[in-house]
Amino acid sequence: MTITGEMLIGASAHRGGQGGFRAVDPATGEALDPVFSGGGAAEVERACALAWAAFDAFRETGLEQRAAFLETVAQNILDIGDGLIVRAMAETGLPRARLEGERGRTVGQLRLFAQVVREGSWLEARIDPAMPARTPLPRADIRQRHIPLGPVAVFGASNFPLAFSVAGGDTASAFAAGCPVVVKGHGAHPGTSELVGRAIRAAVASCGLPEGVFSLLFGTGNEIGTALVADPRIKAVGFTGSRRGGLALMEVASRRPEPIPVYAEMSSINPVFLMPTALASRAEALGKGFVASLTMGAGQFCTNPGILLGIEGPDLDRFVAAAVEALGASSASTMLTPGIHAAFDAGVARLAGSGAVTTLARGMACSGPNQAQAAFFTTTADAFLADTELQEEVFGAASLLIRCGDVAAMKAVAETLEGQLTATVQMDAEDKAAVAALIPTLERKAGRILANGWPTGVEVCHAMVHGGPFPATSDARSTSVGTLAIRRFLRPVCYQDIPAELLPEAVRDGNPLGLWRRIDGTLGQD
Ligand SMILES: NC(=O)C1=CN([C@@H]2O[C@H](COP(=O)(O)OP(=O)(O)OC[C@H]3O[C@@H](n4cnc5c(N)ncnc54)[C@H](OP(=O)(O)O)[C@@H]3O)[C@@H](O)[C@H]2O)C=CC1
Ligand SMILES: O=C(O)CCC(=O)C(=O)O
Incomplete structure (x- = not known):
């Protein structure tokens, strides 16, 4: 796969108007080809408009289709082959074995989220049937499921060019929840980012999803990241990086007319x-x-x-x-x-x-x-x-x-x-x-x-918590690794006395998705 230095905005590849930059091999100080173009407000506008346009269709994709999409992304990343590892080595100075391991973790994480999507308990479907004869007041028919928040901005991390970057845990969990993703790639490994971005984009196309499900932007300086977090169509942010960067993005998010959650993993000294x-x-x-x-x-x-x-x-x-x-x-x-x-x-x-x-x-x-x-x-x-x-x-x-x-x-x-x-x-x-x-x-x-272990090396599994009180993260109620990470990008919606034919499948009578649901307080598969 060729690295062109373009940004990937929906189905199109695009050269931005901002200054160009090249990746640097930290082991030699040598600048690597090609020149990448940086984007600005215009590219953010285009990517967010596409993401918003894709949201309603993407969030209602069937569980099987969304799971297959995650698996296709994983396979496409593997299919890039050794070129991905070689480029990541040159851009990060990290050794081959570490990057091969990280690729395995990235692919495994996408596949794990595919299983989570299929299993469906993340929808947390609940049904409290109507009690028309209850006194002194009858109870309405009340049902609940979780829906995705909307398009998510993901900031690729410098230190994990694969597992915490373009197709890393934030992206995998946002896709699993049904959120389109706009990634701001880290300037330290743009070639690796483009390769993975192209793998995701090919999966979007081959799975028949709307093009706005994924975009990848680049930009040096803080302008593009700030514009992305400020865009009204972005509804949540995933970030791994410095305390200063995380705090700056939290500030941007909280000053919006509609503030949004920022899930920033920032600073920890791990006693x-x-x-x-x-x-x-x-x-x-x-x-x-x-x-x-x-x-x-x-x-x-x-x-x-x-x-x-x-x-x-x-x-x-x-x-x-x-x-x-x-x-x-x-x-x-x-x-x-x-x-x-x-x-x-x-x-x-x-x-x-x-x-x-x-x-x-x-x-x-x-x-x-x-x-x-x-x-x-x-x-x-x-x-x-x-x-x-x-x-x-x-x-x-x-x-x-x-x-x-x-x-x-x-x-x-x-x-x-x-x-x-x-x-x-x-x-x-x-x-x-x-x-x-x-x-x-x-x-x-x-x-x-x-x-009796050492803290480095986080297992990607169901019980993992990679989070913690500030400043480890901006929101101690969440994790950025493991399947619970999906919760960050979901919110509950309640349906009261909504006619049966208008209800989403997750909370319909007869349980067409075969979910585990809480019916009148009891968990079951009815
Ligand atoms: N605790 C952790 O997990 C990690 C901590 N770090 C710490 O971060 C330091 C710098 O490394 P780096 O990984 O580049 O982390 P940064 O926090 O500096 O940058 C991460 C990403 O956020 C963007 N960003 C940062 N600040 C802003 C801002 N004010 N407004 C908009 N976007 C912003 C950056 O864009 P741009 O590059 O364009 O500014 C980059 O894409 C390290 O020396 C280390 O101390 C790094 C990695 C992991
Ligand atoms: O130790 C790990 O595997 C993950 C560490 C991490 O999340 C990070 O350094 O940003």
Whole structure:
């Protein structure tokens, strides 16, 4: 498949009037062909008009047709072949194995949402039959199903060029809900984005769907993203990126005459609690495991273990010694973009320059452009509690160990943390009581609590929560990974005394879709 540098607006490919830009191979600094054109207000207008025109037809597609569409997108992405991986490697500096794995996750995610669509419980059909003889007042016939919100704006993430980008979790869940999608592709990997965009567009055509179900826009600067979120036909936003970017888009969304929900996944430092018995029994293994999680993908995961908490003493010292050794032997890795690399270096310099922080180790020296050396720091619980800046995420392989006096001090630090995507406890059986005391705090702080694992690597499944209180996300009631992500793009509609022939199939008598429905409060397939 050829990469042309055009935007994909419905069925047409389009060169925008804004300045052109090229992707950069972060490993070499070389600009890659072709030149991509950036769009502006005119392209947003066209894509949103098409998305709106497609909405009513797309949202009433049969469950089977919509599921088949998701499966066709998945197959089309696979059919691009190795060219997709090669282009993504050049645009991101990420290694082949990681990108092949990410492609598998992306395709698997689309197929999982196809199963969800077919199964239909996301419609949450409910029927409270009329009770004409009820006294003192009769009850009307009241039925409910969920419908999609409308066209969704999706911002591709820099750090997952496939799984959180053009056909990533936000797009898959919005399509599953029945929402047309307008993607603002990330400028760091436009070629990868175009290839995947063309795969989606081909699926739209071959599945007989209206062209406005999908568009892909590019643009440097904030103009196009702002215009997209402000467009009255956009009804929700999916975003993964910086706290500043997420907050800016939330502001745009809330100032609209009709404010809309923004589901932004932004900033998380993912605390790891090293409980005393676990440290005593396996400090060295924990030190190595921590460094493997920290340095994976140059640390460019929002689930990266950015702080650790442990109790002062010889066991913690053994952990530190093992981590220092492993981190010192870790090679410098290419980061995704010069901007992300510069932000990492600035964040590391900020920590290294803090009077309250000691540098424990740095990774191996850099040997090419945009490479980052992993960094491991330590401070005390008191210093951490006194300086809120120490909580700021450093995106990349940098982590801060907080030395605590006892388990109570660990809990005190946990209480001051901002919202998190994850919280991890490393525990043995003897730590159970202390962990039980910590869990209520962790539940209030994080979307996912893990024991004896590492937070990087999110399973795409039904029970996953990749979310959490602000600033991990803008809406703690949601997840951006896993099948529950579909809920973000749905809303309930109630039908009261609507004639049978006008009711949607999901709530008709006789259950023509064979759904699980709640009838007068009881779940069943009647
Ligand atoms: N926690 C996480 O999951 C992640 C955090 N990050 C953090 O983000 C930093 C920058 O990386 P990046 O991935 O580019 O994230 P950004 O938040 O800077 O950008 C993400 C997307 O949002 C758009 N955008 C950002 N700000 C605005 C705005 N004010 N108005 C309109 N659109 C906007 C960008 O468009 P444009 O490029 O045109 O500005 C881009 O398409 C990293 O250094 C890191 O700190 C990055 C990835 C994941
Ligand atoms: O750890 C993962 O698999 C997902 C991380 C993520 O969502 C992110 O870095 O944006």
